Amino acid sequence: MAEPRTVVITGASRGLGFASAVRLYREGWRVVAAMRTPDKGIKLLREATGAGEDDDRLIAVGLDLLDPASVAAAGKAIEEAVGAPYAVVHNAGISAAGMVEETDMALWQKMFATTVLGPVALTQALLPSMRAAGEGRIVLVSSEAGVRGQPATAPYSAAKGALERWGESLACEIAPFGLGVTVLVAGTYDTEIITDAGTTDDRDLAGPYARLHQTMNTRGRFAMKMARPPERFADGLVRALDDAKPFRRRGVGPDASMLLAFNRILPAAGMHHLSRIVLGIPRQGSMRGGAWPLTTVQKAMVLVARVVPQPVLRRLQSLAAKRSKGNEEL
Numbered sequence: 001m002a003e004p005r006t007v008v009i010t011g012a013s014r015g016l017g018f019a020s021a022v023r024l025y026r027e028g029w030r031v032v033a034a035m036r037t038p039d040k041g042i043k044l045l046r047e048a049t050g051a052g053e054d055d056d057r058l059i060a061v062g063l064d065l066l067d068p069a070s071v072a073a074a075g076k077a078i079e080e081a082v083g084a085p086y087a088v089v090h091n092a093g094i095s096a097a098g099m100v101e102e103t104d105m106a107l108w109q110k111m112f113a114t115t116v117l118g119p120v121a122l123t124q125a126l127l128p129s130m131r132a133a134g135e136g137r138i139v140l141v142s143s144e145a146g147v148r149g150q151p152a153t154a155p156y157s158a159a160k161g162a163l164e165r166w167g168e169s170l171a172c173e174i175a176p177f178g179l180g181v182t183v184l185v186a187g188t189y190d191t192e193i194i195t196d197a198g199t200t201d202d203r204d205l206a207g208p209y210a211r212l213h214q215t216m217n218t219r220g221r222f223a224m225k226m227a228r229p230p231e232r233f234a235d236g237l238v239r240a241l242d243d244a245k246p247f248r249r250r251g252v253g254p255d256a257s258m259l260l261a262f263n264r265i266l267p268a269a270g271m272h273h274l275s276r277i278v279l280g281i282p283r284q285g286s287m288r289g290g291a292w293p294l295t296t297v298q299k300a301m302v303l304v305a306r307v308v309p310q311p312v313l314r315r316l317q318s319l320a321a322k323r324s325k326g327n328e329e330l
Ligand SMILES: NC(=O)c1ccc[n+]([C@@H]2O[C@H](COP(=O)([O-])OP(=O)(O)OC[C@H]3O[C@@H](n4cnc5c(N)ncnc54)[C@H](OP(=O)(O)O)[C@@H]3O)[C@@H](O)[C@H]2O)c1
Pocket: 010, 011, 012, 013, 014, 015, 016, 017, 035, 036, 037, 063, 064, 065, 066, 090, 091, 092, 093, 094, 114, 141, 142, 143, 144, 185, 186, 187, 188, 189, 190, 191, 192, 193, 194, 198
């Protein structure tokens, strides 16, 4: 029987990495689950897959991307355990909220260490054996925010953009040796990273950007309702691991695929306006001097007040007042 192909997945303790590790194990891969908490994680992975303790198709390796010594040790441990992996999926990530002006420099450093520097160092450690094997794939998990910089997530957007760019460079460098790179642009999935608990919050909700935070917060919460289960992301990863071209960039999920399509068609200025409209950012200059522009809903209310006859409005107001009084008494 043919040896199973080996895949290393970072951030396999939970979320998309955990779901992917489980799925790839079931698909017959040998899975090296790299994470900060390998002892706890391997137990959960064994429970989810039914793998036994002596099953060498499921291995956990310690990896903290913020610690260069841990990254070097992980590279060594992986080679000792499995030799040259066929694929490395750089999945681990963190998220943060805040405008450029609001975000702490320590947050930028942590973001780039997690998304760029740690993954580059791990890739450097594993490439010599992968190159010698003459086949394999580096998969980089990016985001819609890496395709187009989004407001209030600049450190995340910038780091994901950088991830995509070093992936493009790498693809040209390693293709002659028989290897390739796939950038997976993930859509919205139901994991901790999209929740308040899973996000470092540097927003100043009472500062000059308060109006923008208010609208973006409402729209963000609406988008979260569309989040798909992490297992759907694993479908896209399974396909990506069969990519044979030197470089591919794939959207995983309808929202990501749609954004990639718009990004191909629209000029950069058009993409700016699309982001602005989707996120409810007021037009250029409208907040000069501390102005507080109305939201779309508020504008609609003003329009309704103009066109609906006064007696009807008064009747609606009294009905609304009665209703809110009723709710208070309950
Ligand atoms: N979910 C989405 O909607 C979405 C959308 C676009 C892109 N993505 C990307 O998908 C990837 C996976 O995210 P997720 O949704 O699965 O989020 P998640 O549930 O929050 O999982 C994040 C993973 O990254 C790991 N991690 C964080 N910092 C680390 C470090 N210093 N060293 C090693 N591991 C570290 C975490 O490990 P611990 O358990 O030790 O904290 C965890 O396993 C990320 O790159 C994210 O940017 C997700």
